[in-house]
Structures are given as C-alpha cells and as structure tokens.
Amino acid sequence: MKRSEMSKIERSVFIQAPRARVWRALTDLAEFSKWFGVSAEGRFVPGARLMMTVTIEGYAGMVFYLMVEKMEPMELFSWRWHPGSVEPGIDYSKEPTTLVEFRFRDEAGGTRVTVVESGFEAISLARRAKVFEENTGGWEYQMAALEKYVRESA
Amino acid sequence: MFANRLNASTKHTAHVLAALGDKTRLLLVARLAAGEPLSISRLSAGTRMTRQAVTKHLHVLEKAGVANGRRRGREHRWELNPAQLREVRRQLDRIASQWDDALARLKASVESGRRV
Incomplete structure (x- = not known):
C-alpha cells in the first residue's frame, strides 16, 4: 500500500454547471460561506489566513482558521487547516496541518469536483x-x- | 462539514493528534506496532536517541493514551493501546462523511441557483 493511500481522504461530486460557475462557488467567499456553513471576512487569495466562524446551529460562534495555498483558476484550489482544531484556548499553531485540495474537471453536462484532504500521516x-x-x-x-x-x- | 468535525475535536483527541504529530514518536509507535511489548533499549536501537529522549517521548504517548508502560522485572516494557488509535480512525471516517455532506451542499447550492 502506498503511503499516500493511507493518509488521505478523497471524495468527489458531479455538479450540473460549468466549471467557471463551480469555481466561483468555491472561491467567492460569500458563496463559499453559504454552503460551507461559516461566516468570514476577507478574500480567498494565495497566502491569506482567513478566520472563519461557524454558523451551523449548535456550533455557531466557534472559530477556525484556513490558510489558502494555491488558486489556479478552474483547476486547483487548496488550503491548509488543522484537523479537528476548534477547541477554545488551545494553541494549534505547532500542530500538523492537513492539506485540502479541490480539483475541477469537465464531465458530460457539468463539472466533477474532487476534494482530497491529505497529510494524515500521523493520524x-x-x-x-x-x-x-x-x-x-x-x-x-x-x-x-x-x-x-x-x-x-x- | 463542521458539526461532526467539531464533535470529533474533543480536547482529548487534540492531545492524541499532537502526540502522534512528531516523527520520533511515530517511529516509536511503528516499532511498538509489531505487537510485542518492547524495552526502551529495543525501542532506541539503531537510532541516535538516548534512553532519556526515548523515555520522554514514551511518556507523551502514554499521557495521550496511545502507549502503556509496564514494569517487568527490572525493566519497563512498552506497548501500544490500539483502542485509542481506533478512536482516531473513527474520526477520520467521520471527516470523510463530512466531506460527502459538504459536497452535497455545494452541489445543491450551485444547481439550485443555475439559470435554465
């Protein structure tokens, strides 16, 4: 077994919309916030560290950070974050992060988005x-x- | 996406992840994973680590519930606690299903707003 297979999560979904539309839903912060269930200020740009506040009922108000890595329009959008790190009062800055990568591919009638969360070597x-x-x-x-x-x- | 991720992120889990997020400790866990309880000498064999350094890392693992030390005669023997590791695995499975949910919401969001 390859190491990569043991240390990542991969999921994908087909969306009936053009790639540009799907790209926008991922990378426009206002759109992203709606489906991801967060509120946040700023903009997704490579290198940005965005503070996000969860809006999902029961967890509203909890805060986490997302560090944007790459934005290659309609190809790749990636960020790093700490797996499961929202316990208040704990400093997660030295803990290992996982990398989340979204890739986009044309598929008949729409777009396939694949998300890979990797870096679970430890976990x-x-x-x-x-x-x-x-x-x-x-x-x-x-x-x-x-x-x-x-x-x-x- | 977050409900389960948050659910999963108890303080204890944070400790386990922190304990495993170190290359030396991963190496020790890898050696212990053979299943046989090992002494500190066996655990440090072939590395440049001192017994003291190994002991220190083992105590971090023990505190996180990942490994247990037991005295056998004059020596401490160390072994893994697979239950703790299984719990973290369950969390990975939860994270995977959270991504399924998030992608479903993305799909619904984009498709409901599309121009026909």
Missing part, C-alpha cells in the same frame, strides 16, 4: 489500527513502510 496510524485488529501481518508490513518513511524523512 492515519489510526486507520492502521483496524488492520492491527484484523491482520497482524498486514499491520507489521505497513508499519515497516511507515518506519522507513519516517527514518528517511527525518
């Missing part, structure tokens, strides 16, 4: 815990690969 150990339960050999194999990765990238 993905948890996925392997399942293998640990089911198959000790598999777990050992994967952990050997992880160990190799960690040593080489140290």
Whole structure:
C-alpha cells in the first residue's frame, strides 16, 4: 500500500454547471460561506489566513482558521487547516496541518469536483489500527513502510 | 462539514493528534506496532536517541493514551493501546462523511441557483 493511500481522504461530486460557475462557488467567499456553513471576512487569495466562524446551529460562534495555498483558476484550489482544531484556548499553531485540495474537471453536462484532504500521516496510524485488529501481518508490513518513511524523512 | 468535525475535536483527541504529530514518536509507535511489548533499549536501537529522549517521548504517548508502560522485572516494557488509535480512525471516517455532506451542499447550492 502506498503511503499516500493511507493518509488521505478523497471524495468527489458531479455538479450540473460549468466549471467557471463551480469555481466561483468555491472561491467567492460569500458563496463559499453559504454552503460551507461559516461566516468570514476577507478574500480567498494565495497566502491569506482567513478566520472563519461557524454558523451551523449548535456550533455557531466557534472559530477556525484556513490558510489558502494555491488558486489556479478552474483547476486547483487548496488550503491548509488543522484537523479537528476548534477547541477554545488551545494553541494549534505547532500542530500538523492537513492539506485540502479541490480539483475541477469537465464531465458530460457539468463539472466533477474532487476534494482530497491529505497529510494524515500521523493520524492515519489510526486507520492502521483496524488492520492491527484484523491482520497482524498486514499491520507489521505497513508499519515497516511507515518506519522507513519516517527514518528517511527525518 | 463542521458539526461532526467539531464533535470529533474533543480536547482529548487534540492531545492524541499532537502526540502522534512528531516523527520520533511515530517511529516509536511503528516499532511498538509489531505487537510485542518492547524495552526502551529495543525501542532506541539503531537510532541516535538516548534512553532519556526515548523515555520522554514514551511518556507523551502514554499521557495521550496511545502507549502503556509496564514494569517487568527490572525493566519497563512498552506497548501500544490500539483502542485509542481506533478512536482516531473513527474520526477520520467521520471527516470523510463530512466531506460527502459538504459536497452535497455545494452541489445543491450551485444547481439550485443555475439559470435554465
């Protein structure tokens, strides 16, 4: 198994609209806020750090930050954030971030958007815990690969 | 997107993620994941880490509930606590389903507003 497969989440959706329209729904902050369930000020531009306040009932008022990485019109929109980091009073700045990437592709009658959230290397150990339960050999194999990765990238 | 993400982000989870978000500790977890309880000497073998450094990292893992240390004779043996790791895995699954929800809302938002 490749490391990347163990450390990312990938989802996609087909939208019956042209790519330019879908791009706008993602990158126009006012539009984004509506479907994402947040309120925010500023603009999506590469390098921007946006503070977002959740508007979803039950969680309204909680704050998180999103660091914009890349904006390649109608191709790629990406940001970094901290997985699950909204506990008030905790400093998350030193914790690992995950990378969220949206990619856009024409498909008959509309656009396919794929979102990949990656960087769960640390967290993905948890996925392997399942293998640990089911198959000790598999777990050992994967952990050997992880160990190799960690040593080489140290 | 956020309801579940927020739900998942208990203080405890934050500790677990922080504990695992370090290369040395990942290496220790990888070694422990073979399943057999290991001594500090075994855990530091082949690395440049001192026993003290390894011990310090193990205590971080122990505090997060990821690993447990037990005395066996004169030595401490360390092992993983898979239950804790499973809990984090469940959160990953939750994050995946949150993306499904978010994309469904994006789709609804764009398609309901389109010109016919």
